[in-house]
Amino acid sequence: MVIGSLQYLAFTLPDIAYAVNRLSQFMHRPTDIHWQATKRILRYLAGTASHGILLCSNSPPSLHAFSDADWAGDNDDFVSTNAYILYLGTSPIAWSSKKQKGVARSSTEAEYRAVANTASEIRWVCSLLTELGVTLPKTPVIYCDNVGATYLSANPVFHSRMKHLTLDYHFIRDNVNAGALRVCHISTHDQLADALTKPLPRQRFIELSNKIGVRKLPPS
Structure with a gap:
């Protein structure tokens, strides 16, 4: 149930795409290790609740x-x-x-x-x-x-x-x-796209997430 919700959330958050894809491969026979990894994703989401993708209306059509x-x-x-x-x-x-x-x-x-x-x-x-x-x-x-x-x-x-x-x-x-x-x-x-193919060190992951476009959004 949790992984299914994360799969839906990954449609709007590319920074969790790899982790969710990896965990989805063990849905039929999950272990405690997979549950710990799932909770780590949830903690990450809780700490970045204000982050997302900003779509700009003046972005060039290329x-x-x-x-x-x-x-x-x-x-x-x-x-x-x-x-x-x-x-x-x-x-x-x-x-x-x-x-x-x-x-x-x-x-x-x-x-x-x-x-x-x-x-x-x-x-x-x-x-x-x-x-x-x-x-x-x-x-x-x-x-x-x-x-x-x-x-x-x-x-x-x-x-x-x-x-x-x-x-x-x-x-x-x-x-x-x-x-x-x-x-x-x-x-x-x-x-x-390196961030979507393999687990990365924390600093490299943060660097790529920012470059991808996942950042703290201004208050609405």
Whole structure:
């Protein structure tokens, strides 16, 4: 019941997305350790009750996203965790933290799957904005901190060792070739989606939460 409520709350708070996603994997057989972790989230929420995301009406109508994956981050099944944060102007409007469907054989594969997942979300948001009559001034950008995945997005040569990623590869390549999106490399230090793929030290978590846009809101 508590985890279900936290899942609903994570729709508006990206800073708890990873922790809630991780705990949701043990709902059928929870232990005392999971309950202690749940109470830690509740204490965090109690201490940040005045924090949230400020949506600005004068934010420019441009789309960009941060895409990341924690390669083989789960020590039980070695399945990677996908994450993305999508921004409309300066405001985060969508985010996700979830495990991939299978084991990735390299960090490039894990990151490329994450980029494909992010690209799918961007295309859906672009379609919605088009229906609303909103025209984007420039091509949406996906920021990825993996050089291999970034290079694969722009490389017209498809490597035989990546054949198991055929669908993701052609989906991203078609969108890049059509000018519908760009995939750019970004430093790991500036990768905001890092907070949605793995547990982080306190200082790094606070730093990324602030950069993501979760901050103390002015009184209403």
